[in-house]
Amino acid sequence: MKVDIRIVSLSMLVGVALIIFDFLMDSTFLKDMNNDQHQLIMGMVILGTFFAFGLVVSHQFYNFREAERRASQASVFLQQLINAIPAPVFYKDRNYIYTGCNKSFAEFLGRSATEIVGRTVYDLAPKHLADVYHVKDRELMENPGVQIYESKVKGGTPDESNVIFHKATYLDEAGDVDGMIGIILDITELRRTEVEREKLIVELQDALDKVKVLSGFLPICGTCKKIRNDSGYWQQIEAYIRQHSKAVFSHSICPDCAKKLFTDYEAEQKEQTAKTQQGGSRV
Incomplete structure (x- = not known):
């Protein structure tokens, strides 16, 4: 049995004090100094009673302090645990x-x-x-x-x-x-990542909606270069491509066509000038 020696000692001191007090009372007021054996027995009983009382109280106090210490230790452990x-x-x-x-x-x-x-x-x-x-x-x-x-x-x-x-x-x-x-x-x-992902999906979907890809078999005229659409109508090639893609056409002229076109134009101009000159000579 674990006890607190301080409490036991205090109880013993109180018991001794009571024995001394009893002795003084007997000697001072009762003038009875002949019953030493009786006083000794009473003193031992008082001392033993206070010793037992001290042991019990000390043991209970020790248990209380130990429980308090364990509770404090558990509280510290719990706080350290949740802090981790x-x-x-x-x-x-x-x-x-x-x-x-x-x-x-x-x-x-x-x-x-x-x-x-x-x-x-x-x-x-x-x-x-x-x-x-x-x-x-x-x-x-x-x-x-x-x-x-x-x-x-x-x-x-x-x-x-x-x-x-x-x-x-x-x-x-x-x-x-x-x-x-x-x-x-x-x-x-x-x-935040989900919002950015949704935004990216919308942007990609919008970009895909704007992209039109030409694929498959396209009937094209070997002479005028028109393309037959899905409805069976023939369209100019630039009109068909513009309709099925985001391509924008700007008209220009390649060097070969320019050479052919302007050569024919110059020949016609020379011929017309020659005819005009011949008509003026006859007059």
């Missing part, structure tokens, strides 16, 4: 008051743990977000178990973060709901 979790963790009592959190939660809100413990969501968050949190907390307390939902958090940064709350209730010794514990998963980057 990289995600923000918090817990509240049945009155929706924060009773603890880990370092990640405090850093996520841009506050210290002492600024969080003992407060409610209305002390830590904007009202439009605090209203959402409080409604969800009440739903969980009225329907004990697990709750998961997506929301936003205004933390230590200017922008609100997209998060997923994962909360669960815990019970007291009597089996009644005593509060809740929650963990926050920051999905801001995930949502």
